[in-house]
Amino acid sequence: MNNRQTELLKLIVEEYIKTAKPVGSKSLQDSLKCSSATIRNEMSYLEELGYLEKTHTSSGRVPSETGYRYYVDNIMKHKEMSRDDMMKLATIFNNKSLVLSDAIEKSLEIVSELTSYTIVALGSSSKENCLSKVEVIPVTDKNLVAIIVTDKGHVENRNFTIEEGISPLEIKQTVDLINKHVIGAPLNEVLSKLEYEVKPIISDNVNYQKKLFDAFCNFINDVTNESSFTMKGQANILKQPEFSDTDKIKNIISKFEDKNYIKNIKEEENGINIYIGSETEFDNDVTIIKAKYNKDGEEGTIAIVGPKRMEYDRATSLLEYIKENIEKM
Numbered sequence: 001m002n003n004r005q006t007e008l009l010k011l012i013v014e015e016y017i018k019t020a021k022p023v024g025s026k027s028l029q030d031s032l033k034c035s036s037a038t039i040r041n042e043m044s045y046l047e048e049l050g051y052l053e054k055t056h057t058s059s060g061r062v063p064s065e066t067g068y069r070y071y072v073d074n075i076m077k078h079k080e081m082s083r084d085d086m087m088k089l090a091t092i093f094n095n096k097s098l099v100l101s102d103a104i105e106k107s108l109e110i111v112s113e114l115t116s117y118t119i120v121a122l123g124s125s126s127k128e129n130c131l132s133k134v135e136v137i138p139v140t141d142k143n144l145v146a147i148i149v150t151d152k153g154h155v156e157n158r159n160f161t162i163e164e165g166i167s168p169l170e171i172k173q174t175v176d177l178i179n180k181h182v183i184g185a186p187l188n189e190v191l192s193k194l195e196y197e198v199k200p201i202i203s204d205n206v207n208y209q210k211k212l213f214d215a216f217c218n219f220i221n222d223v224t225n226e227s228s229f230t231m232k233g234q235a236n237i238l239k240q241p242e243f244s245d246t247d248k249i250k251n252i253i254s255k256f257e258d259k260n261y262i263k264n265i266k267e268e269e270n271g272i273n274i275y276i277g278s279e280t281e282f283d284n285d286v287t288i289i290k291a292k293y294n295k296d297g298e299e300g301t302i303a304i305v306g307p308k309r310m311e312y313d314r315a316t317s318l319l320e321y322i323k324e325n326i327e328k329m
Contacts, residue, residue, distance in 0.1 A: 001049070006075065008032060008042050009051055013063045013071045017309050020241045022060030065277040068287070068308055072274050079313035081321055085114055089318075093325040100295060100329060101155045104302070105230050107322050112233030115315060116240075117306035118256070121230045122266050129154050129298070130186050136175050136212070138168055144212075146219055150187065154298075158219045162211050174212050177201060190220050229262055240307045242285055255283060267292040267301040272316050272323075277308055289315050291323040302326075 001009070011031055012023045025039035032039060043061050046052045051067035054060075063071065092098065092106045101123070108119040129150030137145045144160045181197045182190050194217055202213055234256045243249055255261040264281060267273060267290035275281075280288045287310045290303040302322055304315045 001046075004032065004034075005042055005046060008039065009046055009063075009067060009071060010075045012043075012052065012061060013067065013075075016062050017311055020309060022055050022062050024060040063308075065308065068276050068312075069279075072276070072312055076313055079317050081314075081317045085314075085318065086321065088114070089321060089325070093329065099149065099155055100298075100326070101230075103329060104300075104322075104326065105232075107325075108230060108232040108302075111304070111318050111322070112236060114318065115304065115306070115311070116233070116236045117304050117310070117315070118231065118233045118237050120232075120262060120265055120301075120303045120305060122263065122301040122303075123154060123229065123298070130184055131182055131190055132184070134175055134179050134182070134216075136171050136216075138166070138171055141166065144171070146216060148220070148223065156219075156223050158222075160212070160215045160219075162215070166212065171212070174202075178213075178216065187220070187223065191217060194220070229259075231256065231262065237286070237306060240309070242307045242309065248285065252283060252286075265290065265301060265303050265305075267303070272320055274312065274316070287312075289319055291319045293323045293326045295327055295329065 008028065011028055015023045015027070025036040025043060028039050029036055043052060046067070047054065047061065050064055051070055052061040053064045053067075055062055088110050089107055092103055092110065095103070098106070104121050108121055111117075112119045131148060132151045133147075133149040135147040137147070139145060139159075142162055144162065144166075145157055146160060147155065147157045149155050178194070178198060182193050185193055194213070199213065202210055234253075237243055237252060238249055243252060261282060265288060270292055273290050275288045275290070277284045277287070280286055282288060282305070285308065286305055287308050288303050288305050289310075289312070290301055293300055293302065302319060304310075304319055306315070
């Protein structure tokens, strides 16, 4: 492409990102300083190259998947984050009281609000974490919340219901016993320690301890065998005009609800990586921008999921900021 054709593609991509409406030749005359007929000829040429597509409802053009890829790889410039965006995220990462998982979750909420896209964080397998704290908090005499914290700031909680009422003292005794034997152990070794070191101590006659112990074992087993993931703004993508069709809505919702689809978003490459349409292996109508982070040996992925008509430069800047600050925490 010559300079004018490159500039034309840039203008069409950026205008379509803002308006979600096909771009006609007349709207570009002032920017390109040439006639509408010349612009139409150039549009036809870019369409022949596969960078633009013509819609059925308008004489204007929209970027194709190939056009977005060319724009991202060859035209898009790095965009500095706005002061407002940076200040909102800085409040999270400057909060020294937050553990890693909380900081990630809160930063996802902010980015989802700022962009109106869906944001996903995938943690590495919890097997790579060591247990640093166990708590069980009574909500009622039968309902409890168990919390485990790992040495890498990973936090998990689970609600339990025990048929018999358990006093706070009885809960404390059981939790103290568990803590005494498993704190500092890798999560994939905790079940073994519970089975061979803690279980023999818990008498079968002490029914409340056994039931609480069994519930805790199930909790640890679930956490150990699953990579954690957090998702914010699932409904945001449905606000985009590309997903107004009922079948598309059902399709994208079913994928967001399928853990296997979400876990496939995991990123193996370093840097900020952009996958458009069919490249995502998630859905042909979306773009996914991913970043892999590494915090003290714990790896994870943060991803922004939006329409192909995504504000690429802003999204990549936000993702880069989060990745850098996670690794600095």
